[in-house]
Amino acid sequence: MIFRINQSAGVPLYIQLMEQVKHAVELGALREGDQLPTIRKVAEELVINPNTVVRAYRELEHEGVLELKHGSGAFITEPSGKRAPLIAKAQAIVQSAIDRLAALGLTEEELRRIFESQLAQVRAEGRMEKQKG
Amino acid sequence: MIFRINQSAGVPLYIQLMEQVKHAVELGALREGDQLPTIRKVAEELVINPNTVVRAYRELEHEGVLELKHGSGAFITEPSGKRAPLIAKAQAIVQSAIDRLAALGLTEEELRRIFESQLAQVRAEGRMEKQKG
DNA sequence: CAAAGTGTACTATTCAAGTAATACACTACA
């Protein structure tokens, strides 16, 4: 598991970390029992404070995604679920769309704004699932 | 111009407002000379503090997107540019992708994570334009 | 058993976002 964070995104770092772990689990890249990188190691690699990583891990534990074992490490507890193929399919769709958009010469910022705008549209129309399943 | 904000998104409200104005300009929905809703009106509609709106508008002014005219209002200064058709095309691509994804029964959160993950991918590979043009 | 590596627990501090309330200054318009 390799984390990528964006310091200037406005989104709290611990949220970014949480999202990435969740995504890896949803995709099946992380499975039940897998060990996550150490709090200290993550903090060191990303040059952020260990407390920030602690916060992310602890919230994930609270949500039942992983388990923190005192003295030994953080381990995934949530089974990858049957949705993994669905997520993989969705990922393919997104990838092809982003590829086309990148080829058009769009900026990341422009792309983000378009994405948010369209998402808000779908949300407002109630066409988006609110809970898994 | 109608604003939509998401209080629980983690993204600062003034940033959300800025992004939406920029997007409207990029898309050509807002043109040079168009007046934006009043600071007080926006604050009232969204039930947020006027200072937050002021901040968004002021930063947009600083970026040259709009002009604040004391006593009269906020007006777009930036021409819509030749990129409008490009943005419109991009928007169509995104819309069709999101429609397909929504139909799959994906959650907004799942979709966001997939989007961020793929975007990070493209960014890391340097396949994304960094400046307009 | 000892040491290294892990998570846990504190306290203090800094910074940005957002709220709240008030007063002021300029402009458009009847």
Add this chain to the structure above:
DNA sequence: TGTAGTGTATTACTTGAATAGTACACTTTG
């Protein structure tokens, strides 16, 4: 000319994110 509606300015406060540093407790491994 006045008044309503606009942006401007200021001060104070609350909250959450993130940093910084230190000490402690548990587990694994040699």
